[in-house]
Amino acid sequence: MERVDLFVSCLVDLFEPETGRAAVAVMERRGAQVGFPSGQTCCGQFAYNAGHWPEAWAMAKALLAALDAPPTPGPDGQERATVGLSGSCVAMVREEYPKLLDWAAGQPGWDTSWRVRHARVAGRLWELSQWLNRAAPAPSAHQDTRPTRVVLHTGCHMRRVLAAGGDAAAVLEGLGVSVATPEDEDQCCGFGGTYAMNEPKISTALADDKLRALRATQADAMVSCDWGCLLHLGGRLSRTGVAWSVLHLAQLVDLADRGELAPAQLARAGRFVREVP
Amino acid sequence: MVGRLPRDPAPWGERRDRALGNSVLRGNIRSVTRRLADARRRAYASYPASQVLRVAGRDAKRRAVARVEPLLDELRDRLAANGARVIFAEGPKEVADYVVSLAARRGAKRVVKSKSMLTEELDLNRRLAVAGLAVRETDLGEYIIQLLDEHPSHILAPAAHRNRQEIHALFQETAEREGVPGPTSDDVGPLTAFARQRLREDFLAADIGITGANFLVAETGTIVLVTNEGNADMVASLPPVHVVIAGIDKVLDTWADLAAVIQQPALSGVGQRLSAYTTLISGPRAAGSPEGPEELHVLLVDNGRRQLVDGPYADVLTCIRCGACYNVCPVYRQVGGHAYGSTYAGPIGAVETPLLAGLDFLPELPKSLCTLCNACVEACPMDIALADHFITLRRRQVGEGREAAGTRLTYRAWGRLWSSPRQYQRFVSWARRGQRFMMRQGRLVRSPGLWAGWFETRDMPPIAPETFHEWWARRAPSGKTPS
Ligand code: SF4
Numbered sequence: 194m195e196r197v198d199l200f201v202s203c204l205v206d207l208f209e210p211e212t213g214r215a216a217v218a219v220m221e222r223r224g225a226q227v228g229f230p231s232g233q234t235c236c237g238q239f240a241y242n243a244g245h246w247p248e249a250w251a252m253a254k255a256l257l258a259a260l261d262a263p264p265t266p267g268p269d270g271q272e273r274a275t276v277g278l279s280g281s282c283v284a285m286v287r288e289e290y291p292k293l294l295d296w297a298a299g300q301p302g303w304d305t306s307w308r309v310r311h312a313r314v315a316g317r318l319w320e321l322s323q324w325l326n327r328a329a330p331a332p333s334a335h336q337d338t339r340p341t342r343v344v345l346h347t348g349c350h351m352r353r354v355l356a357a358g359g360d361a362a363a364v365l366e367g368l369g370v371s372v373a374t375p376e377d378e379d380q381c382c383g384f385g386g387t388y389a390m391n392e393p394k395i396s397t398a399l400a401d402d403k404l405r406a407l408r409a410t411q412a413d414a415m416v417s418c419d420w421g422c423l424l425h426l427g428g429r430l431s432r433t434g435v436a437w438s439v440l441h442l443a444q445l446v447d448l449a450d451r452g453e454l455a456p457a458q459l460a461r462a463g464r465f466v467r468e469v470p
Numbered sequence: 471m472v473g474r475l476p477r478d479p480a481p482w483g484e485r486r487d488r489a490l491g492n493s494v495l496r497g498n499i500r501s502v503t504r505r506l507a508d509a510r511r512r513a514y515a516s517y518p519a520s521q522v523l524r525v526a527g528r529d530a531k532r533r534a535v536a537r538v539e540p541l542l543d544e545l546r547d548r549l550a551a552n553g554a555r556v557i558f559a560e561g562p563k564e565v566a567d568y569v570v571s572l573a574a575r576r577g578a579k580r581v582v583k584s585k586s587m588l589t590e591e592l593d594l595n596r597r598l599a600v601a602g603l604a605v606r607e608t609d610l611g612e613y614i615i616q617l618l619d620e621h622p623s624h625i626l627a628p629a630a631h632r633n634r635q636e637i638h639a640l641f642q643e644t645a646e647r648e649g650v651p652g653p654t655s656d657d658v659g660p661l662t663a664f665a666r667q668r669l670r671e672d673f674l675a676a677d678i679g680i681t682g683a684n685f686l687v688a689e690t691g692t693i694v695l696v697t698n699e700g701n702a703d704m705v706a707s708l709p710p711v712h713v714v715i716a717g718i719d720k721v722l723d724t725w726a727d728l729a730a731v732i733q734q735p736a737l738s739g740v741g742q743r744l745s746a747y748t749t750l751i752s753g754p755r756a757a758g759s760p761e762g763p764e765e766l767h768v769l770l771v772d773n774g775r776r777q778l779v780d781g782p783y784a785d786v787l788t789c790i791r792c793g794a795c796y797n798v799c800p801v802y803r804q805v806g807g808h809a810y811g812s813t814y815a816g817p818i819g820a821v822e823t824p825l826l827a828g829l830d831f832l833p834e835l836p837k838s839l840c841t842l843c844n845a846c847v848e849a850c851p852m853d854i855a856l857a858d859h860f861i862t863l864r865r866r867q868v869g870e871g872r873e874a875a876g877t878r879l880t881y882r883a884w885g886r887l888w889s890s891p892r893q894y895q896r897f898v899s900w901a902r903r904g905q906r907f908m909m910r911q912g913r914l915v916r917s918p919g920l921w922a923g924w925f926e927t928r929d930m931p932p933i934a935p936e937t938f939h940e941w942w943a944r945r946a947p948s949g950k951t952p953s
Pocket residue numbers: 738788789790791792793794795796818849850851852853854
């Protein structure tokens with residue numbers, strides 16, 4: 194049995210824990226023994242991107258220590274993967290931490306062993322869709338006859354920094370879900386971490402453009418591998434009084450596994466499905 | 471030494487709101503950037519050699535920047551041997567003074583120019599006008615914005631923010647003022663025919679022609695101009711004096727290096743394999759030659775470039791001003807070029823402007839004009855590390871204490887709490903207590919401090935009644951999923 198440690202990200206932990214629970218179910222169905230390194234909090238990306246590197250480095254160390262810790266109880270001596278539920282955070286750990294390490298190497302209190310720990314952690318870290326795309330398929334529940342149509346929003350770091358843009362679509366298609374492509378699909382949604390707070394006007398103009406393109410596909414739901422983008426886009430839907438099913442890939446795969454993918458079921462399943470007057 | 475760049479006196483918020491409120495501008499910028507970005511993508515996809523050439527061109531530029539001083543000396547010697555006057559100029563004042571005294575010596579009154587971002591950077595037109603010279607821009611887009619008394623909004627398409635209808639109206643007005651027939655319609659043909667007619671007179675009457683340079687080849691002492699309109703050839707050959715004003719970053723080592731990079735401005739800029747005109751100049755009119763300028767002056771300008779050569783931002787000097795990064799930038803696509811507040815816009819502008827002019831100059835650029843989507847990194851033919859530069863410029867600004875004290879404190883507290891699992895749990899319980907006062911209909915609708923901006927336009931779900939951590943702790947002992 195493959196051991197998989199989950200790296201949920203702070204947004205999933207705090208705001209969307211259902212995504213984490215769905216991921217556990219999905220991975221267990223595919224034969225993984227799932228562990229959760231409980232020392233994890235946040236990868237520090239928001240601080241890193243905003244230029245607050247001492248804070249980012251403190252968080253990075255905490256995360257590396259957590260993900261590099263001995264595994265939670267279970268049969269040992271096996272190949273172990275870590276699976277992240279945010280493309281952007283996985284990109285941060287794999288592709289940006291080396292730059293942070295280079296900087297930290299010039300700071301007081303530097304310990305070279307961080308490079309080793311990073312190499313160990315980064316070497317076995319995958320984003321969920323990457324893992325799913327390579328995992329054995331789950332015993333599939335039967336499908337509704339009308340194929341479900343979702344529109345996939347691929348976050349920019351997932352697409353460009355992690356270069357894992359294609360996996361989620363492949364996973365969805367493997368489940369028989371039809372994936373709509375929005376116009377301008379590779380344009381940023383305007384989230385950008387703290388950018389969404391620093392520059393709300395530009396950030397929101399970008400969200401509105403993105404939502405227009407996503408909604409134009411008339412898909413049953415919007416799916417992504419990043420709750421950052423989804424909370425920004427969904428939060429905008431909520432504020433403008435639009436109800437739409439907004440889901441993380443883990444939740445969609447979980448629904449598919451359980452045979453609950455009919456458009457009507459999907460429309461009730463996600464976040465932001467209820468209209469707020 | 472840091473350089474001097476022009477700046478819009480309006481503060482960032484005002485520039486941004488002006489842009490966001492102008493739907494015509496946003497529509498125009500939106501369609502121009504998408505057209506150019508698509509053309510680039512298609513050109514690369516249909517040209518198998520493009521990637522190999524791109525990398526060769528990039529490496530040629532990098533090698534040149536690393537050896538810029540010896541190459542500039544070689545260039546100067548070559549050009550001087552061909553009869554050109556070569557001058558190293560520090561900044562805007564030195565360049566303008568040189569041109570003004572040259573004009574005085576020649577008794578020159580009229581100047582024609584081809585497109586040059588550097589002379590925009592040096593604010594040269596204004597300085598020459600103050601000295602009593604009549605300056606005419608002859609690139610179509612530049613001609614348009616000169617008539618409008620505006621600055622370029624796009625590095626390659628200076629009038630990208632204006633559409634055909636606006637340009638037609640502008641030319642009508644110009645025609646009436648100058649007492650000549652206006653363009654017959656707002657189609658591209660009649661509009662360019664009008665401009666060509668007006669510009670012809672300026673070309674023939676000009677005493678001095680000013681061009682920039684896309685590349686300068688040290689080995690052969692060659693000035694290379696890349697254009698799509700052919701106006702630069704007229705500027706460089708009709709007036710009796712030709713002045714080239716180029717940044718020191720334009721120098722290349724060899725002819726082979728030029729061959730490697732020569733396609734890039736057009737390929738990455740407009741999706742053509744080569745620009746319509748490539749002009750090679752290596753000196754003034756030779757004895758016995760029937761044409762060409764009597765005098766050729768080449769000004770090699772620093773204006774903040776030299777200080778970057780040996781540092782972590784040296785790759786910025788390899789920029790070929792193709793504009794590919796502008797065309798894919800989501801923020802540029804929303805606000806256009808004027809919002810950036812100086813000469814250069816888009817990702818390279820937001821990075822290079824504070825590097826050239828100092829971190830105090832338009833300090834909002836690194837922070838407010840980039841979402842870190844990395845689209846520019848993907849598009850840039852020179853592989854300039856634009857996203858990394860945005861982040862490290864922000865880091866320098868933070869490190870030098872250029873941020874509001876409240877923001878700094880918030881990050882400190884945030885970093886401290888979240889780098890310890892126990893403190894993080896405490897944060898969760900405080901936040902749960904606090905958020906009760908910020909909810910409506912089960913959703914978070916406001917927040918204090920750093921997060922307030924979010925809630926101007928968006929809601930958030932509240933912190934969950936049971937976080938994933940808490941759920942896992944409940945589940946873990948048995949290893950079974952709690953209901
Ligand atoms: S930074 Fe790169 S993409 Fe942007 S103008 Fe310069 S060379 Fe072109």
